[in-house]
Amino acid sequence: MNAEIIAVGSELLLGQIANTNAQFLSQQLAEMGTDVYRHRVVGDNASRLLDEIKEAETRADLVILTGGLGPTKDDLTKETIAQHLQLELVSHGPSLQAIEQFFVSANRVMTENNRKQALVLNGSDVFINHHGMAPGMLVTHNQTVFVLLPGPPREMKPMFQNDVVPKLLTIFGGGKPVRSRVLRFFGIGEAELESRIEELIDAQHNPTIAPLASDGEVMLRLSAKHENKKEAISMLDHTEQLINDVVGEYVYGKNDETLLLKAVSLLKEQQKTIAVAESLTAGLFASQIASVPGAGSTLLGGVVCYTNKVKHHLVGVPQDILDTHGAVSEACAIELASRIRTRLKSDIGISFTGVAGPEPLEGQPPGTVWIGLSFSDREPFAISLKLTGERNYNRIRTVKHGFFQLIRLLEKETSSS
Numbered sequence: 001m002n003a004e005i006i007a008v009g010s011e012l013l014l015g016q017i018a019n020t021n022a023q024f025l026s027q028q029l030a031e032m033g034t035d036v037y038r039h040r041v042v043g044d045n046a047s048r049l050l051d052e053i054k055e056a057e058t059r060a061d062l063v064i065l066t067g068g069l070g071p072t073k074d075d076l077t078k079e080t081i082a083q084h085l086q087l088e089l090v091s092h093g094p095s096l097q098a099i100e101q102f103f104v105s106a107n108r109v110m111t112e113n114n115r116k117q118a119l120v121l122n123g124s125d126v127f128i129n130h131h132g133m134a135p136g137m138l139v140t141h142n143q144t145v146f147v148l149l150p151g152p153p154r155e156m157k158p159m160f161q162n163d164v165v166p167k168l169l170t171i172f173g174g175g176k177p178v179r180s181r182v183l184r185f186f187g188i189g190e191a192e193l194e195s196r197i198e199e200l201i202d203a204q205h206n207p208t209i210a211p212l213a214s215d216g217e218v219m220l221r222l223s224a225k226h227e228n229k230k231e232a233i234s235m236l237d238h239t240e241q242l243i244n245d246v247v248g249e250y251v252y253g254k255n256d257e258t259l260l261l262k263a264v265s266l267l268k269e270q271q272k273t274i275a276v277a278e279s280l281t282a283g284l285f286a287s288q289i290a291s292v293p294g295a296g297s298t299l300l301g302g303v304v305c306y307t308n309k310v311k312h313h314l315v316g317v318p319q320d321i322l323d324t325h326g327a328v329s330e331a332c333a334i335e336l337a338s339r340i341r342t343r344l345k346s347d348i349g350i351s352f353t354g355v356a357g358p359e360p361l362e363g364q365p366p367g368t369v370w371i372g373l374s375f376s377d378r379e380p381f382a383i384s385l386k387l388t389g390e391r392n393y394n395r396i397r398t399v400k401h402g403f404f405q406l407i408r409l410l411e412k413e414t415s416s417s
Helices: 020-031 046-057 077-085 093-105 112-118 153-172 190-196 198-202 229-250 259-269 284-290 308-315 319-324 330-344 391-416
Strands: 002-008 035-042 062-066 089-091 119-121 125-127 136-141 144-149 178-185 208-214 217-225 251-254 274-278 299-304 348-354 368-375 381-386
Touching (some): 002 046, 020 035, 020 153, 020 178, 035 046, 046 144, 062 153, 077 119, 077 144, 093 112, 125 153, 136 153, 144 153, 178 229, 190 198, 190 217, 190 229, 198 229, 217 229, 251 259, 259 284, 259 391, 274 284, 274 330, 284 299, 284 391, 299 308, 308 319, 319 330, 330 348, 330 381, 348 391, 368 391, 381 391
Parallel strands (some): 002 062
Antiparallel strands (some): 136 144, 178 217, 208 217, 348 368, 368 381
């Protein structure tokens, strides 16, 4: 079985919202053993939507449409499908009753156009919307199954999982499920990673290996098809080991384990506290740690020391260090990390100083970065980076490098203990 997904809504084409529905549906369909061949996005235009529907029908066993089921005139998905399939739209009693009850419960006046949401394709399987108003539908035409789903993810996701998936399994049966695993890399570019594992990529069949780029990171998605879950996992394990043999030093995590989450997890596991002195990043590093639930057990605090005056008077960097070496220096980064650790009595101190851009600073070009690290049981040190990119991208990359260095150091603590 192969599928295509059509997302309907001009707001998607305008970039006002992201098409997360297609991502979710592809993941769900892969687990069912269904290959998704195309994602399409079309605006609120009946003729263009009709063209997409006709084209998809010639290729796909399953066509899923999301969005365009609402009460306004630009919601035209079911009207367009009805035209194409030559089916009448009829009012669905249970859905209309649920819509009317919603307005009564909310003490709001129900306008006439809200009745439109209860219209469904005559003869279709109807899925009650338990998290919104517009119901979903499933109908078969010329051996193609069409599924219509509401656009809001909080409505679409439970409807698909609870109602649509069982129906599709009844119609098509299960193909070979796809098990996927994402390996996360840092410190190596996409081109270099692909070059170093080129032989593995060229030889791939099952599992498959797909490079994915992210902000300053690279990921590899491994996908294995097998009816037996244990066999699929064993296939993934084998492929992962082959990759680790070549580029394992750059792997820091798997699946949803980001640099931030991995670093905070290690800090919690080792019961270590951290304090931060941020010049270049201006609180970005500490803010990201604080976004993780339970971060209060590891983040003691931090200082945004954007100016030399604050570096000296608040953090305690000696004035002669600033006068002799400057703020953008190894010596300053080490002092910042050490002084903030001492002042806040933390196990680890980390600092960020440098030139975000676009102008040079202290004779240093944009992208010059120093990250200082101070541990209570070892000599402090600093690492230098030469980044390229616009100002805020350099700041984001710097924070990621900070988390990566923290991960590597904490992993060494684990392996040596």
